[in-house]
Amino acid sequence: MDTTAELPIKMVKPDIWPYIKSWITPLIVPLLLLLGWHAGVKVSGTQLIPLPKEVGLMLYDFAFGGIYDDAFSETLPLHLWSSVTRVYGGFFSAALVGIPLGLLIGRIKLIRDLLDPTLQLLRPVPVTAWLPLSMIFFGIGPNAAIFLVFLGAFYPIVFNTIFGVKSVDNRLFEAALMLGCSGSSLFRQVVLPAAIPSILNGLRLGHGFAWILIVVGEMTGVPEGLGAVIMDGRMLSRTDLVIAGMTVIGIVGYATDRMLVALNNRLLKWSPQHHV
Amino acid sequence: MSDSERRPLPAIDIKGVSKVYSVGGQTVQALREVNLTIKKGEFACLIGASGCGKSTLLRIMAGFETASSGVVNMYGKPIVGPSPERGMVFQDYGLFPWLTVKENIGFGQRQRNLPKAKLNEISAYYTDMVGLTKFADYYPGQLSGGMKQRVAIARVLANDCEVLLMDEPFGALDALTREKLQQDLLEIWARTKVTVVFVTHAVEEAVMLSDRVVVMTAGPGRIEEDIKLALARPRDITAIEFNQVRRDITQYLSSHVSSKVAA
Numbered sequence: 001m002d003t004t005a006e007l008p009i010k011m012v013k014p015d016i017w018p019y020i021k022s023w024i025t026p027l028i029v030p031l032l033l034l035l036g037w038h039a040g041v042k043v044s045g046t047q048l049i050p051l052p053k054e055v056g057l058m059l060y061d062f063a064f065g066g067i068y069d070d071a072f073s074e075t076l077p078l079h080l081w082s083s084v085t086r087v088y089g090g091f092f093s094a095a096l097v098g099i100p101l102g103l104l105i106g107r108i109k110l111i112r113d114l115l116d117p118t119l120q121l122l123r124p125v126p127v128t129a130w131l132p133l134s135m136i137f138f139g140i141g142p143n144a145a146i147f148l149v150f151l152g153a154f155y156p157i158v159f160n161t162i163f164g165v166k167s168v169d170n171r172l173f174e175a176a177l178m179l180g181c182s183g184s185s186l187f188r189q190v191v192l193p194a195a196i197p198s199i200l201n202g203l204r205l206g207h208g209f210a211w212i213l214i215v216v217g218e219m220t221g222v223p224e225g226l227g228a229v230i231m232d233g234r235m236l237s238r239t240d241l242v243i244a245g246m247t248v249i250g251i252v253g254y255a256t257d258r259m260l261v262a263l264n265n266r267l268l269k270w271s272p273q274h275h276v
Numbered sequence: 277m278s279d280s281e282r283r284p285l286p287a288i289d290i291k292g293v294s295k296v297y298s299v300g301g302q303t304v305q306a307l308r309e310v311n312l313t314i315k316k317g318e319f320a321c322l323i324g325a326s327g328c329g330k331s332t333l334l335r336i337m338a339g340f341e342t343a344s345s346g347v348v349n350m351y352g353k354p355i356v357g358p359s360p361e362r363g364m365v366f367q368d369y370g371l372f373p374w375l376t377v378k379e380n381i382g383f384g385q386r387q388r389n390l391p392k393a394k395l396n397e398i399s400a401y402y403t404d405m406v407g408l409t410k411f412a413d414y415y416p417g418q419l420s421g422g423m424k425q426r427v428a429i430a431r432v433l434a435n436d437c438e439v440l441l442m443d444e445p446f447g448a449l450d451a452l453t454r455e456k457l458q459q460d461l462l463e464i465w466a467r468t469k470v471t472v473v474f475v476t477h478a479v480e481e482a483v484m485l486s487d488r489v490v491v492m493t494a495g496p497g498r499i500e501e502d503i504k505l506a507l508a509r510p511r512d513i514t515a516i517e518f519n520q521v522r523r524d525i526t527q528y529l530s531s532h533v534s535s536k537v538a539a
Contacts, residue, residue, distance in 0.1 A: 158384040173368035174340055177358040179384035179435055189383075193374045270374045 002156070030260040054091060059247060072229070072241060080248065082224040083214050086142055090149025090217075091210040098154050098206070102161025107191065112162075119158065126207075127152045128216050135220050145217030152213040153206035160205065164198025166193055188214040197274045200264045204276075207260055211253040285352045287471040288314040288337055293346030306332045310346070312499060314439075319472045321482035325529065329497020330475045332442055338441050339366045344524055350439065360384055363432025365442040365506050371416040371431075376516075378403050378412040378468040402434035405464065411518055417475025420455035420480060422489035429464070431500050439471045446481070454492055456510065458484055462509070479525050483518060489525055493532045500530050510536055 034052050041051050050058075062069035065074035068195045105119075117188030127148055138144040168191055176182070176190045218227025226245050261276045268274040307329045309494065314320050317401075322330040333351035336348055337380040339358040348355045360362075364518055373381050382399030391446045403412050416424055425445055432440060445456040462485065476482050482489045483505065490503040503525065511518055 120496060131469065158447070169370075171368060171370040172372065174358070175336075175366070175372070177362050178338060178340075178360065178362065178381075180360040180387040181383070185387060190372070193372070196374070270376075272419060273417075 011266060026244065048239060050243065055240050055243045055247065058244045062169075062244050062248075062258055063102055072232075072238075075229075076248065078084070078239045079224055079226050079229050079245075080252065082142070082222070082228075083218065083226040083249075084252070086145045086217060086225065087214050090213075091153045091207055092148045093146070094153035094206055094210075095203060095273075096155055098202070099161050102158045102202075103165055103195070104106045105158070105193070106162040106165025107187070116162075119155075123155050123159075127137075127213055131216060131220065140221040142222055142225075144220040145214065145227070148217040148218070149210045149213050152209035156205035156209060157199075157202040160198045160202025161195065161201050164195030167198070168194040197271065200260075200267065200274075202218030204257065204264065208253070211249060211256075215249070279305040285319070286313045287316045288312070288473065289347075290333070291347045291349075293336065293343040293348060295329065295341070296344045302527065304311045307336075308496040308498050310497070310501075312397060312473060313370065314473060316471055317469050318488060320474065321478060321486040322473065322475045322492060323479065323489055323525070323529070324492035324496060324497075324500075325477065327497075328491050328494040332490075332497065334364075334441050334443055334473060334475050338362055339491070340364075340432070358535040360432075360435045361437060362439045362441055363435060363437030364523065365428045365432065365440065365445045366424070367447050369416070369421075369428050370401045371424055371427055371520075373416050376413050376415055376425050377408055377419070380416065380453055381430045381434050383431055391455070396433055398429070400431040403519075405433070405467075406430040406460070409531045420453070421449050422457055425449065425457060426460070429461070433464070433470065434466060437470065440465075442472065442474045444475055444477070447476070447478075454481075461485070479515070479522050482515065483507070483522050485511065491525065491528045501525075 010119055038050075038052050058065055061069075061073050063074070063076040067073070070167055078111070092139060102114075105115055107237055130148060130151055131144075134144040134147045138147055172194060173186070176186055215227035215230055218225040219231055222228050226249050230242050230245040232238065265275045290310055290312040291306055292505045293310045294305070297304045308331075310333060322333060324448065332341065335344050337355065339355050339362065355362070364370075375383065378396075378399045381402050382395050382422055385395050385398050398533060400409070400412070403409055407428060408423060408430070409410055411419065411422075416427065418429070428445070429440075443463075446457055449457065460482065474482075474485060474488075487505055488517065489501075489503045489505060490499055491503065492498065493500040497503075503521075507515075507517055507521060
């Protein structure tokens with residue numbers, strides 16, 4: 001009776017294995033990268049790049065202190081908070097300006113003709129190229145950084161909103177009109193919900209750019225912030241500090257992106273194809 | 277206007293309607309001098325090959341398009357645009373994907389600032405009428421084609437539509453679902469006394485459903501024949517009389533097509 005002996009194993013396997021696999025699979029590449037990093041430093045004997053272990057120690061000291069006890073020990077919360085306020089200051093003002101502007105441009109031809117060419121002209125200019133001007137406009141300080149983050153997040157938000165509004169299926173307008181929905185109700189009840197998937201997509205892209213631009217923004221000579229820490233680390237040849245700062249930005253950017261994804265999937269529960 | 281005043285007036289009255297499109301600098305005549313009167317409570321099918329203007333005529337009745345010349349009245353009043361009293365059912369459903377079944381069905385009534393309880397009552401009633409109570413909280417993306425079309429029918433009925441305009445509504449459905457929906461539509465029609473104008477290119481469907489079959493021909497679109505069906509209901513698709521009528525209508529359609537080919 002070999003078959004009965006095999007049966008319990010066959011039944012258990014498909015239950016647990018996919019669960020384990022879904023946790024292990026995403027970790028394989030990061031672990032290999034760490035391993036390669038470690039081996040690379042060891043084999044080449046370079047003094048310029050620290051071992052992953054040393055970056056880990058630096059991260060711990062950066063967050064909790066007790067190892068190096070230098071100017072950077074225990075300062076992570078301070079720098080993180082500064083960066084977070086700038087990222088979200090820039091991001092939310094980009095959303096606050098970009099979404100209504102995108103709705104207007106997408107919906108009203110006069111506004112589109114008036115603004116779209118200018119926006120198209122400004123869009124290809126790299127946000128980093130605005131750095132000198134933003135320092136002239138806003139001086140040395142956090143506002144210049146917020147402005148750069150704003151610019152970086154603004155374009156994807158406004159253009160995705162325009163796209164969302166313009167691609168509403170004409171059939172839905174017909175359906176709404178024959179059901180007695182018109183004017184501003186049409187906008188609120190049809191245009192807006194139909195454009196939500198694109199708007200959320202723009203927000204997610206803009207949010208990614210906001211975190212990318214914070215480092216550039218904090219090159220403007222602010223004393224605090226993850227970007228400032230990375231610049232300090234560069235100047236002091238503290239590569240472990242540079243990589244620690246990069247790691248924090250990566251993790252926080254990832255975690256906040258997951259929050260946006262959760263919001264996206266909640267708001268779009270009617271459309272599984274828009275789930276990320 | 278009270279019911280007694282409007283009863284003698286036809287539900288839809290089309291007089292001398294022509295429609296000319298301009299496509300890429302060329303003018304195309306979609307309809308020429310169409311006259312058609314549809315009585316209150318009647319079930320009329322517009323049938324014809326592609327390009328005969330049957331959908332254009334229906335869209336003019338709905339108010340989505342305007343006639344280039346001629347008059348279209350509903351109960352004696354000119355049709356100037358889309359309105360809840362003329363509910364359209366599209367072949368591709370046109371449901372709002374972000375609203376649930378019961379929210380889609382209540383969409384029209386929601387525009388009228390009703391108390392929430394009354395609104396819920398109406399949408400529950402019509403959700404039940406099309407047999408979707410179990411699916412009231414589903415989104416359109418989770419429904420089959422037949423179920424979506426039931427929602428589309430319920431949402432216009434729930435909005436007090438008096439004339440139901442249907443543009444090949446069952447064309448995208450499989451044969452079994454189509455037959456079921458045809459029967460359900462007839463039941464709803466008998467129950468609500470709504471006037472139906474139904475566009476199709478399937479002869480069998482037209483004979484199954486309607487009091488009257490209006491045969492349209494293309495180039496330019498016009499009405500070729502207007503046939504009253506005296507067949508008793510419920511209709512039997514296998515009956516000799518049914519097939520007699522079906523043959524006649526098929527002949528009207530094919531004779532026109534072949535004469536055009538010969539010319």
